[in-house]
Amino acid sequence: MTHYVYYNDTNGDILGISPNKIDELSRYKFTKIASDVVAPFLEFKESHIKWSVDLMKKFGGVNIKWGVTENLVMDGEKLICTPGGSDANIIALNKNTGQLIWKSKGNGETSAYCSPLIVKYAGKSIILTHTKDHFLGVDAKDGKLLWKYSWPNRWSVHxxxxxxxxxxxxxxxxxxxxxxxxxxxADGNSVKELWTNESLDCQLGGFVTVDGKIYGAGSNSRKWVCLDWKTGKELGSADMGKQGNIIYADGLLYCYSESGYVILNEPKTDGYNEISKFKVPYGEKHHWAHLVIADKKLYVRHGTSIMVYSLAAN
Known part of the structure; x- marks a missing residue:
């Protein structure tokens, strides 16, 4: 099956079509690992592939049940991705050429669908990411594994x-x-556990932090939970039908439930205060795509349909 990426302006008009495998935008250039484990780099305006690396063939990448998928991150000229092999487990490529800068054995596990986060701490750039059974801290300078934290779950999905x-x-x-x-x-070379909590077991919808609270949806409980950042104590919860994804903007929580509703909530110290909601009118199959807000517009995707809602005051 051939997949395509459509480039649309904010009015929904198609600007161009290119072969798939993209996501992170940087001066019109962007990239993503897709299930065939090829990381291309495209020029947005010209819609052609500038370079392409087969992560399985070149770096011994290992595919996983639903296909290796992650949004790549950049640290300067370095493009970070996770082939998941035993030798080149995590790698940094030159974002302009695709050439290898460093490779890391990591913890030797397959990737786990995680889009990494790079943080600046103790004079380092530290890559934070999940692999099959562990959460890792990796030095973005040279790929050195700084620490690992055991974190397995049933399907190795993180x-x-x-x-x-x-x-x-x-x-x-x-x-x-x-x-x-x-x-x-203090030096970023190790971690310790402060607390754990079982009620917020977020499957794939993400979570946000607001004023010392954490908001997100649990997969087993199917409830939307509010936790205290410092203690992990559950402060409150809400029933929005099913689990889903969440974003925060302008003092409000935008929640997209797998039940097919977008729900606007005010964050409260003890949970959620529902303001309004609407049923997503178009599309098919799972309500899994994450919400996006840009330029006072809310973008909602459901299957092959994309809807845009104005958030501007009348």
Whole structure:
């Protein structure tokens, strides 16, 4: 099957079509690992592939059940990705040429659908990401594994990008795994566990932090949970039909439930205060695509349909 990426302006008009495998935008250039494990780099305006690397053939990448998928991150000229092989487990490529800068054995596990986060701490750029059974901290300078934290779950699925604040790292995975807060050491070379919580076991919808609280949806409980950042205590919850994804903008929580509703909530110290909601009118199959807000517009994708809603005051 051939896949394509459509380039649309904000009015929905198609500007161009290119072969798939993209995501992170940087001066019209962007990239993504897709299930065939090829990382291309495209020029947005000209819609042609500038370079392409087969991560399986060149770096011994290992595909996984639903296909290796992650949004790549950049650290200067370095493009970070996770082939998941035993030797080149995590690699850094030159974003302009595709040439290898460094490779890391990591913890020798397959990738786990996680889009990494790079944080600046203790004079380092640290890559925070999940692989099959562990959460890792890797030095973005040379690929050195700084530390690992055991974090297995039923299907080895950990797609949620972690949260980071003041040396503390929040992670959450679904299928009953739950959440954990980790604390980096002063030099960033180790972590310790501060707390764990089972009620927020986020499967794939992500989570946000607002005013010392963490908001997100649990997969086993099917409830939307509010946790205290410092203690992990559940402060409140809400029933929005099913789990889903969440973003925060202009003091409000935008929640997209797998039940097919977009729900606007005010974040409260004890949970969620529903303001309004609407049923997504178009599309098919799963309500899994994450919401996006840009230029006072809310973008909602459901299957092959994209809808745009104005958030501007009348």
């Amino acid at each position: 797609p949620n990008t972690p949260l980071f604040k003041d040396g503390e790292i929040f992670i959450s995975s679904g299928y009953g795994k739950g959440s954990a807060m980790l604390k980096l050491s």
